[in-house]
Amino acid sequence: MKAENLLEARGLTVRFAAGSAGLFGKATRFSAVDDCSLGVKEREVLSLVGESGCGKTTFGKTAIGLIKPTSGTVLYEGKDIWQLSRNEYAEFRRNAQIIHQDPYSSLHPVKKVYEIVSSGVRYHKLLPTERKIREKSIEVLGMVGLNPPDYFMNKYPHQLSGGQRQRVSIARAVILSPRFILADEIVTMIDVSMKIGILNLLLELRENLGSSFLFITHDFGVARYFAEGGRTAVMYLGNIVEVGKTDELIMDPLHPYTKALLSAVPVPDPILAKERKMIELRRIDPPDPVNPPPGCKFSDRCPFLMEGKCDVKLPELVEAKDGRLVACYLYGS
Amino acid sequence: MSLQEQCPNIYDIDNLTVEYVLRNSSVKAVTDVSLDISNGGAIGIVGESGSGKSTLALSLLNLVPTPGKIMSGKIIFNGDKDILSLKGEELRQFRWKQVAMVFQGALNSFNPVLRIGEQTLETITEHESIDKQKALDKVNVLLKLVRLDPERTLKAFPHELSGGMKQRAMIAMALLLDPRVLILDEPTTALDVMSQKYILNILSELRKRLGVTIMLLTHDLAICTEVVDRVAVMYAGRIMEVAKTEDIFMRPKHPYSLGLMQATPSVFGDVKKRKPIPGSPPDMFNVPKGCPFNPRCQYAIDVCRETNPPLEEISRDRLAACYRWRDVS
């Protein structure tokens, strides 16, 4: 029986030590990712939105096996990735790639573009001769819009602009034709005029390769653009609080945090902007991630707080309406 | 007498050119910039990396770091002070007392080993000889204005505050000496969306309450719908367009402004209408001849590749540096 999801996280928890242990105590541990479950289907695009520090990057990296979770499982085609045989794991590894956020640290500074892009193909001996490797690299560089490819092959990263470096990063991920790609805030550090170009490239590659994407961002506008036909998940302090079809979620957010986020997003329309008021939160500043409030982590700021309920136990992610999952007692968690 | 009557423009910038002179080459970070900043107004300077906006802001305080040099132009403050000719004590008094700047990455400019209170008081007592109690009172008032709990904030170390809180504390500190102008360089870039909105609201309030002129530098056009009433768009060290906020968004008259609008993914609006600006940001060591935007411009004609279009008044209170502004829509 084929698994429904290509890649699925179940009850994923990742805890880190925060601060030092002090003289007598143990080091405080905090959950960067707290009991998160989320699945991505074949060829699906899922945007994961959240503010910095919410754990989305940790979640993503754990989902593709770069971080070992403290508890919970990650399933690739229904099988636990940490229990796979060597060959199965090798296949998974090749099919789960990452594109990093910072184009200035994601490329090896002492290697040329050719070497960077072809490293995967070369290591796994996916092509028989150096010439074929070279051809493939040229092809992929062309695919990511670095033309003429010959010119870029021999460049060092420091000779390229941020946007170009990001394309090299994409080329490196894509050359293995992976079935799943984690794109971690990939346009956050790119100039405004180039963001859409990179996103369009990724969408095009998705068409051609049929890969699934977990697209991490803090910017709802970017999330919407990329995952327009797909789903969006919202994270807050380590928990997934809402999941749904992108357009529906944006037009009709259910979770109070999602509502607050969307009400605060700047819109490039001065008339519309004047009408929009940010939702009044009980506290403007987020809590210390190492010391979140008990129960629902949004409870100390939530305007819909139900005392005795929200501040006692963490609400579970339940289906509030068709295709929409929410972790909130307002919707029957 | 209202602010405007006192002196209509708090800053008159005239043909400013700032160059960074390196060993074998030089970069003109700001070229031929002329801009009026109205007294008590709020202006947003929008530009991507390399646009020159930070250098422009630093020039307003004559703080351009070496190897930068102000090659030509005038900056007149409050109708009578020539900023570029101020020296020594006069310059020191001018900076921070008349004009204060919150730098990019200000979150990291707090001394991590001192409590906020200790650092803040240091600033005041360095510049003014007022007694400690009065200084503290002032700090309390300002912190409340930026919605921070004065007691808690002053006692805290920088790492105990969130990004948004530190930024607001920075803004409060910048206002300690009652400056006439507050310049903020990318004040919300590293912050979450809610802190950002909050800070923009606070800036609007500060402007109303204190009558301070605000200059906001950003790469994010969308935040100019808050706080600012005028927007200047910069590219490759030059000003491309200046207009009222509404005009820039609804009726941009410069291809670059239009391009920015179309290239910004937004939560609302038609996704299909988004288009990237072709090409890449200019190589500041090799700025294109003529209009620096011409290689990426869909409206470019021959003259654009030859001569740089001057910044002209195309209607009341609107300036654009484009030969084809009439066709832009």
Add this chain to the structure above:
Amino acid sequence: MELNDIVSSLRVLVENKRALIGSLILLGFILMALFGPMIFPLDMNPKFNLVYAPPSLEHPLGCDYIGLDILTEIIWGARDVLTIVMIGGVITVVLGSIVGLVAGYFGGVVDLLLNTLVDIALTIPGLPLVIVLAGLIQTRDPVSIGLILSANAWAALARSMRSQVLSIKERDFIEASRAIGIGRLRIVFYDVLPILMPFVGINFLFAVVQSLYASVALFFIGVLPFSTVHWGTMLNIAMQVSGAIFVPYARHYVIAPVIFIILLQVGLILFSYGVEDIFNPRLRT
């Protein structure tokens, strides 16, 4: 390494003034070691009429305690000196790097074991260890001597390499290599090591300097048997046989080897200023 890389490395070297001087000095020593003995034959027969002859046109550095030309002795000594210290330097760096890289990247049990080894090696004081080893393993073989010299010098390098690796392994491009599925050993030597080449290069030169002084000390003390004219040996003889520092007319016999030892060290250190530049890709383009 393509021809292009070699050419651009040389170009970078030439542009760095200090490194240029350093490399010229080193080149001089290498030529001295390679070709010197052919050009200046060493006549081992004592010439009693030239004992402690002061510097002159015929004998630019004077003569030693049995009338042999000091300059020729220096030239012949260069070969031994350079061989020994280079080997010492290479062994130190290779051993130290491998241990440091593997311990730092692999972590866990491997790290624990290697660290213990390093700690043990570090607690033993360097020079005394070397002296004892040399005394026990009386050898004339330059390779063995090189090995002895690096007895625990490698440990300090292993320690510092390890901490360098700890910070590098968190970087994004390393993570990307992991995502591609590249094996740990390969990542260590193909991704991490290239970043640390300047560090390794400079440490190599310092290891050579260290070996230089250690070997001179060994020969000076007389712990190692000598048959050839090592500069340390010359110092040994100068001090013990001739009491040269006390006897003014034999002073040149002491000064000559000392000058060359210092000159070699200066050459190495000046050259090290260029090491970072050579490995910097920005300067090559």
